Every structure is written in C-alpha cells, then in structure tokens.
Amino acid sequence: MPKIRRNHQQYAWRNSLVLGALVAILGVTGLMIPPIARLEPDVGLKWLFNLRGPRPAPENVVVVTIDRESSTELGLPNVPRKWPRGLHAELIRKLHHAGASVISFDMIFSDHRDLEQDQDFTAAMLEANNVILFEYLQTENLGFSGEQGNTAIHLEQRLPPIPKFAKAALAVAPFNLPKVPERVNQAWLFKPGAGDLPSLPVVALHHHLAAHFPALQKQIHALANDLPDWLRQDHPPANPGEFATMLRQFFLQHPDIFKKLLATIKHPSLRSLLHTHAQGNGAGIFLDFYGPARSITTVPYYRVLQNKSPIDFQGKAVFVGFSEQLQPEQKDGFYTAFTDEAGLDVSGVEIMATTFANLLESKTIRPVSPPYNIFLIIFFGLLVGIFLYKLEGIKALALAASIATIYLGSSYWLFASQSVWLPILIPLLIQLPFALVLALLSHYIISHRERSRLHHAFKQYVPEHIATTAAATGFESLKNTQTQFGACLATDAADYTPLSEKLTPTELHDQLNDYFQQIFIPVHEREGMVVDVIGDAMLAAWMDGEEKNLRRAACEAALEIQQRLNQQDKSLPTRIGLHCGEISIGNVGAGKHFEYRIVGDVVNTSTRIEGLNKQLGTQILASAEMLKDIDDMAVREVGRFRLKGKEQAMTLYELRSHPYESEHMELFNQGLQQFQSQDWVNAINSFIQLLTINPEDGPALFYLQKAQNYQLLSHGEDWDGVVNISQK
Template identity: 35%
Template structure:
C-alpha cells in the first residue's frame, strides 16, 4: 500500500492536468458530454402553460403571405383578439415590428392596447466595423443600416478594435412600442465555429444591461398570477425596472434593490438572476415541436379552443423539415431527421426554464469532479492489477455516469462525463506501463538469480518477456469471415457520358467530393463501406439484429438520396444521379491476395444481387429499390411493392419494393397513389391486363409521372396487351 499510494497520486495528478486542460481549452464537454446527457435522458414534458403558435408552411399557403414576414402584420390584430377572447395569459411575439405600416399599425396597436398582455421584440443588428456590412433578422428595417441611426432609435455597442462586430438595438415602431405591454431584444449566441445553441443570455450588458424577452415574459406571467405581490415594487415597465436593478448590481447601490423581503425563494431567485447570472445553459425538453405547437392559421380562424391561461409564443416555425430556412438553429436534440429548431421554440424553452427554475447547472466546480474521479480510478487500478483493474474502473465509470444521468434527469445537474471518459484510458495506459515496468524489473531479478544459481539454463531463457514460451506461438488469424448481413449497392446514372466530357483530374476531384457525400450516411448509420470501384460503391451492415440492420440501411439510403440531390445542385462539374439497391443474405468478408498486395472485399451472391437490384431502378424510374425481405419488421419507413422480377443471371424471381421515404415526410397524395398502383399491380400479376392498363393510366392521369406505372404500361404494350402463354406474373429482365 505504501508503494501504491504514490502511484495512484501521480496517475490522478496527470489525468487531472490533462482533463482540466481539455475542459477549459476545448468545448468537448459541452459538444460531447452535455449533448450525450440530453440524448441519454431523452424527452421530458414541457410546462402545459406554454403554447407555440407557428407561422408555418400551412399558414403561408392559407393566408397567402409567403415567407415575407412583413405581409403577416395585417393578420396579427385579429389573432390577438382571438387570443384575448380565449383568455390567453400572455402573448409574446418573436417578431420585430420595425418598419411602420400605414393603415395596419393603428389596428394592430388598438388590439395590443385592448389585450394589455402583448410583448414584442426589439431588433438587434450586427455591423462589421471594417466594411460596414450589416446583418440582422428579416424585419430589421434597411433604413437603419447606418451607425448614426441608433442615436435616435436605440443603443449602440461602442466600437473597439478593427474587424470586430458592433451591434445596435432598434426599437419597434413608436405606436406599437407604446401600446404593447413591453418590449425587449432576443438574441442567440450562435456562430459558424459553434453553431449549436446551448446557452442564452438573460441580460445583454452590451446594451446598458438590457433584459431579454424571455425574462420579461416570465416576470409578467408571475405578475399575472399574483406571485409578485409583496415581492417586487415597481410602477414602471419591467424592462426599465430590470435594467435599473442590473446597473445597481455593479455599483455601490446594490443594497437598494427594489425587492422586498419575502418568505418565498423568489427573492433569492431574483437576486441571483439580476446580479449574478451571465450565460445560462438551456434545459431542452426535446427535439423540435416538443412544445404544444398549433398553426397560426388555425388559431386565426378560431379552430383552436384551449388557450385559456396559456403563455402563447408566436413566431416563424417550419413544422416540416425543409433545408435552407432562416431563423432555425441546431440544438443538442436536432439531427437530419428532426430538422433544426426555430428561434421561437428556443425562446419558449428559456421562458419554461425560468418558470420551472431549472436551467442546466453544475452542482460542483468541474475541477473538483475531475480531480476526485481521477483519484478514484487511480486507486482502483493500483488495487486491482491487469484486466481486473480495467473492469473495476469501467464499473466505477458506469456508476459515475449513472449518477450523472440521474442528477441531470431529475434536476438538470451537469456533471462532466466526456473528460472522465478521456481520463479513463490515460489511467489504464499509465497503470499498464507501470505493470510492464514491474514485470521487467521482476525479470531482471529472475535472470540475476538464474545467472548465480543455474548458469547452465541461461542460454534457454529469452531476453524478451514476450518469448518466454516460444512453443506457444500466436495462431494466425483467419483472412476471411462468413456473415449474414445486408448489402447496399450504388451506381451513377449516365456516368460514362459525364466522364467523357471531363479530364481525369476533373473526374477525380468530382468523385472525391461525391464519395465523401455518399459515405457519410453509411458511417452515421453504423454501416461499413466494403468496396468502391469506379462509379459504384458497396456498403454492408452486419453484427446486429435484422430489424436494426434493415432500418439503418433504409435510413442510409434515404439520406444518400437527399445528400446526392444537394450535391448535384451545388456542383458545377457534372451531375451524378445515383441509383441504390438493397439486399440481404450470406456473404464473405475477406482479404484477397493479388500479387504482392492484398485487398479486403465483400463477396457472394448477396453482393451481386444488390447490384442487380439497383440496376432495375433505370427500368422503373425509381431511386431506391430493395428485395421485399428488407421491408419486414421496419417502422418509420414507407415503401411500396413494385412486383416480381427475374433478374439477369438469376433463375428464381425476386419480389422488389421501392423505399419511398420517412413516415413523417410522406403526404396523403402519395399514399393514394400507392393504393391505386397496388390495385393495378395486382391485376397485372393475375393476368387481367385490360384492367391493369386502365388503373395504371388513371394513376398517371391523376397523379402525374410515376415510373413504375409507365414501365408496366410499356411492358404490356410490348405484348399487345395480352399476357404471354404460361403467365406467372413475373417480369423477366434481359439486361442489367
């Protein structure tokens, strides 16, 4: 024990220094640790008092306003009146009403004044001090694009060094600012280097300690509920009152805060918020649309009837995933399937965190946690040698992670988990190096003993510990592995003609970018790229349940389809439309020796069949085809059967399905098309070709282009509309 404690101390010190450096010098703990805690915890219910009214795609169509936010203003007055009629507690607009609209502002101002509970947003504009380039949200008036404009309309962050971003605040149009309950800015700290929104500012000290809109909404809601009675004394708008209190916190007048003694904890909460809080980490409730979200047009038309006592946040929010939209942000819960989160949802999240008094906070200084974890792991490793120590330390890390997750889920307490995960292998390495040192030291003593007592045995003892037992050589590992898995095959349509128009160097650069785009969906969905040859790629999934493999491969194929579309829109060298085929079965993964080199490949009929299936796409006009077995047991993916085919080189027919998309992305019109097509396919297979022809033609007339319907019409026409003798409902393809 006397010898082990110094070792444990040294291991703990080294891992503590490394962990502290990683924690303070990188964003790893937030980008990996905090996001992992959110994913492990999952969704938690948001407060029922909060509702988001989404200015969504459906409302754009119904109201005929498009994406121009200024065209919505004529509808806001009636919306406020409807919310007032239902008894909403508070109405918060995540919009800036900057440019005056003659003929609309008076009506809107009248509705705001009558309701008496409407909060609106100030505008923040960023100004590059070098080239005077301006950027701001959509409703920031262009006439404010000047440094002097803020002298009459707001406050300006003072210029600093060249190249910095200055910011100024623009208040709403005067008539609206007067009739609204209050107004304040709302800004999110995102940038290209750190695009994920994890923290917010309750106050913008750069604008003379101005509070932000969620803070105002929280105070006005507490006031509406009578909670502030006897706690805060103020006859001024809360935006003015909060600014004054914040300034007093940084002066000698802090003792004069207008907060009265109260038996509740609100006094402590307010003092902490006003005088001590800077940035706060948001406790997100889940992915986009976790809050109750209703369409703007539904509320406007009186179709929503349960808004009494609710805090209603109104803002731009796309309820369907659509790339390229503005005012959307990454959060720890957003991904390629959920899309990004709208700014109004983040505002509602911050308000809800205030309402629950629950932001993400560390219970202890991170350095203490890192120190004690490193010491605990070091003591375990010095008490248990070798594999036993590693297993015991893993159990310790598992218990610590479970405790961190419990505290995070229960109260939003944030213990670091990414840094301890780095400390763990470093502790193992140092422990193993010490074990190796001890082993070599022991070997020296053995050799010294043999040299003195049995010198005749010395020639038979190797100098290397790895060769103590030379008769027990390592077993040569197998160079191949038989597996049952799933193969995804891709091919570029029209690749030969594209290649003929460009130099080899241009095609190399194009394919290099293309395969990076194509490869990411495979790796992100736990697949393995087994081969890339020319314009074709093979990927495989194995070592998982069939359902998991099928779902992962379908997700990868759909993400590939989207990624290739974006790639083709962006490239100027040449478009590379891609066909995809999926099939599962037995295959062999192995190393093939060729001359002096060796190559790792996936081999077998499964690979060939997947390639043949992707080739059927060019006949059917589809993008993703799979053998019917792939669709068994999967959820969240929409597919449709497209018939039985006898592929080139195969005698047995194969039922194929088209992978159409994710359940949430499929519209009703596509379901109707699939149902009509299924009726036509059934008639085709039964030999009722007159009926099938009528149905397929109806599909094209009603729904426009549909590749499979066009294929079967052409196929039947080639036989003059009559099934050949011995018809079995199987289409035999004569070429790849």
C-alpha cells in the same frame, strides 16, 4: 521478507499517487485550454440530454407557428415578413379574448407597411395590452490599428420596431442567439452589451407573473423599510421590461435581502421571479431543452384564426414565430442537443419559449461552480489514477468500465432529477482513458523489467527456454520436469585436497572464486549452463539448440577451460569428462529444500568419464557419442571401457587442443589394436617404444601396465577388448 514486501507496497503507493497526480493535472490543464473547455457543452451536455431524453414542457406555454401549412391554408407566401399585419392583429384579438396572459412576437417590425394594416395591428396591441415585440440587436465588429497594436471593438446596435408599434406594445425586448454550426446551449437573460437589457423571455415572465407582485412586495417589506417608491405601490411598473430592470437593480443593491428571500420564499411563481434574478450579473442560463422540435405545445397560426385550435389559451404565455416541421422548409432553425438525424432544428421562437418555460419552472441546467468543478476534476483524477494503478489487465479494464458507469450514472441521475450538470468530457473521455493507458503501460513496463530480472536470474541456473517460461509464467513452471537432449561437461580439480590443507578458509574461498571464474566463462560464452557446483567440481550442460551444435559447444568450452587453467592457474589442474544423451531437468528435493538440477545416466556417465582421466593421465575425455560427426577437432581414441556401475561398454576419446604427431598416433593406435587383440608381447613393445618418445603419455603408460598384468592372465578368446574400471 516483510521488509521487502513493505518496500514494494510503498513503491506501489508512491507510483499510484504519481499517476493520480498526473491525471489530475491533465484534467485541470484541459479546463484551462479554451478549445477543450468549449467542447464540454457540445459533448458532455449533449450526452446527458440524450440519456435523459425528452421531458414534459409546462402546459401554460404555447407556440403559435407561422409555417408552410398555415401559408397554404391562408393563401399566403411562406415568408413571414410579407404577411399582412392585419392578420397579426386578428391573431392578437383572438388570443386576448381566449385569455392568453402574454403574447410575444419573434418577428421584426422595423419598417412601415400598408397604413391601414399597421393601424389595425397597433389598435389590436393597445386593446390587448399584453403584447411584447421583438427588438433586433445588430452586432458589428470593428478593428483599429494603433501604436499598441490591433484593437477590436464589439458594437451592438438596437433596431426596435417602428415607433408606433413600440408605443402600442406592452414592451419591446431583444433576444439574440448564435447560429449554426455552433450548437445552442445557452440564452442570456440580461444583456450587458446592450445596457443590461432584459431579454424578451424575462420581460414576458415578469408580465405573466405580475399578479404575484403584491406577495413579493409583502415579503420585501418584511425584510427592509427603506424601499424605493415603486416598491411601495400596490402594482408593479406597467412596462414589464422596466419592472424586470428595476427589480434586478434592487436585488443587486440589496444582496442580503435577495438571499433571505431565496431562503424563505417557497411559492412557485415567486421563486420563478427570484430564480430569474439569481443568475449573476449579466449571466446567461444553460437551457433545459424539453426535447426535439415542437416539444413545447405548438399550434399552427391558421388554426387560431379559424378557431380550430384544440388548446385553451386561458392564462397561457403565447410565443408567435416561424417554425417548420420539415428541415428543407426551415429558415430559422438552431442546432441543439435534440437535433434529430433528419436535421430538423429547433426554431428561434421555440428557444425563446424554452427560455421562458425554464424560468417559469425555476429549472435551468446548473453547471457546477468553477471551484467545485476544479475540485471534482482533481478528485476524479486522483481516484482513477490510484485505483487503476493497483489492478492489471482485464481487472483494470473492468474497474475503468465500472468507474465510467458509476460516474455517468450519477451524472445522469443528478441531471435528470436536479438539473445539475457534472463535467463529462474531461473525466470520462480524457482523464479515464489516459489513466487506464498509463496504468496498463506502467504495469507492462514494470512486468517487463521484473521478467527481465527473473529471466536473468533464472538463466544462471536453468536453460534459456525454461528461464523464459519461468519468467513469463512464474515459479510454478519450475515444478515441471522436462526430458530433452543435453551435452554434459563434468570437471574436477586434481590437487584440491592438498591445496585446502595449505590455505586458510578465506584464502581457499578466494582461490576457488578465481578458479570458478576461469571455468565458468567458457561455459557462459557458449550459452551453457552451470548446473551444479560441489567443492571443486562443476557440472555444466547445453540443452538449447541443435544437438551437434550443443556437443560442439561443450567440447570447445572444455578446450578453453584447459587452455585458461594452463595459462593462469596451474595450482589446480583440472580433469574434464564429456558425454551427451537424454537428460531430465527439474526440481529435486523434498519438504522445504529443492534444487533445480539435471539428472539421468548422462550426468553420472560424464562424471565417471571425468574420473577416468586420473587413471589414464589425461585432462579431457569424451565419449564417442559426444564427437559424432565432429571431424575438425584433435582427438585420439583411448579405448573401450566399462565404467564403474555401468553394464554397457563405451568408446572414449582424448580431446586435445593440438593433435599428436603422426608417428605418435600410429604407435598408440598400433599398441591399442594389439592390446585389444590380446597380443600382449607386441602391445608391450609398442607402448614401451611410444613412452621412449613421450614419457608423459598417460594412456600409453596405462595400457603398458594393463598388458603386463593381462599377460599373466587368460581372458579367453571371446574377450572384446573392453577394460573394466572399478574405481570412480
């Protein structure tokens, strides 16, 4: 048993490892399939944002919105490009006088308008010296056909503001985003396709933090001596775009210095600059959205012009652009994780401000690195595969729910507290369900196979319906005793004792195996059950089905046993007894030894009937109850008997494969009737006449001897013709 248990455990471990490996492979495969990999930001990241909910945006970032409310108050069309640029000049002056650190416009100024208005706008930018204008990047995809097939070329053309605006502005910078229906999750910082240009939020950040340049310069001086000229000056380059580009190039050329600065600098503003340059060559960031539209402090355009703004702009970064509070009015909206049910998207200027705010906080969403992501997917796959395989049913479902809860809870905590983004889609929506289904399916298949094996084993010893119940519910069901109708067939080999004296034990063993094979087959073919085998005797029973069918099956089995033995094995002539009625089936025994057997008067009676064959010289005897309503079998009534140990008499019949001739039957029935009527003389004459015709008629010889003996005795007038049997 320990060895069997050990093998079973090894088998279970092997299967659990195989399942874990399959789940891990599935996860890694999902990472390699682009459509699935692209779903992770749209599904997993959205879940995490929804779980975390909105978070406070930095107070020193403000969005000034051009919206319908402002259009109405100012009497202007709700089309930003048609607004007079003199208003923008007034807005710049008010924000500059209020102390705004940097003013960024998310608007296109690529055409000339009213000369006076344009000059006023130019003058305002020169006065403030902190205005950054948006530069539009026009994308064009060109396709060419050549000898090597089709070639696609992706071109990006810069469309800056008109020259006088570009010259008057502190800097110009691009900022492009994908449009609906693709959800916005990322923003680039340095655009490779546009000459590695810094984006507008990056340029705005470098001007916003320009006052901290001396502190950064001091830290760099402490780590290196051979510095470019611009790093030896007391102030950064005047153009923040050039400042960002030059600082980036320096860090790319001196990665060791950059790593040391990251490890040592703790000042928040300096870390913001370093964080901006830590995103990799040409890489973008995953935006940490603060919430739905207008989560960043928002002030309508007209309120600033009318000095009605409740916001103190001192030291704040201001972003000016189109933004609406109602979805039907939106002209510049982007679908994000926080797009609400009403369809209100986040405007382009808000995404620009969000990018700036994330960099300022040094807090962007940080997906795990590709190697760690692969490791996590493999580890998760192995974990769920191994542990889910060890449980079944509700326990497996509970474990899967626990794993999902723990993993999602851990992912949420890391996301909310550290901005770390663990994969959600593949582990929870692909690997975990796949592992659960495969584990449950494996257990079902294994259980089905085990039940089939148990059922096959049980039905060799118990009825079909009991075998089915035991295979499904376990061994405990076998402890239950059941009472039901059954048809019993008892056999006994006539010459077993003499045969055993002649053969060696091995030869006798082989002889018995051959013998039982001949008598078992008819039983099994008719869905009977061999209940007991002792020595050369067998007890079989039929218990599953309609009563008449059970009795018929037992009778047919008896006839086939007789036929098989008469044809193939005449060394062990066999006597058979058949009876039916209520039987009890269940465990019999005590202590450590039990046998699953049928018990009851029917069992004892069938063996008594079988034993009577020896006295009557017959091979198959059946009770009248056994043959009730069965009219198509060759039978002969052999009388009424009171078997040993029984109080009630019963009528028995000889069952044959072929009927006796009519003359034979008439003589026997006549003699039997005369015998039961105590007409001894005529009974003796009838049986003598029958034996003259057939000397081997055992019942005729039995009654001849009984009649001769009874002739000398008086049974009385009330004798009912029953023969008492004193031997088993």
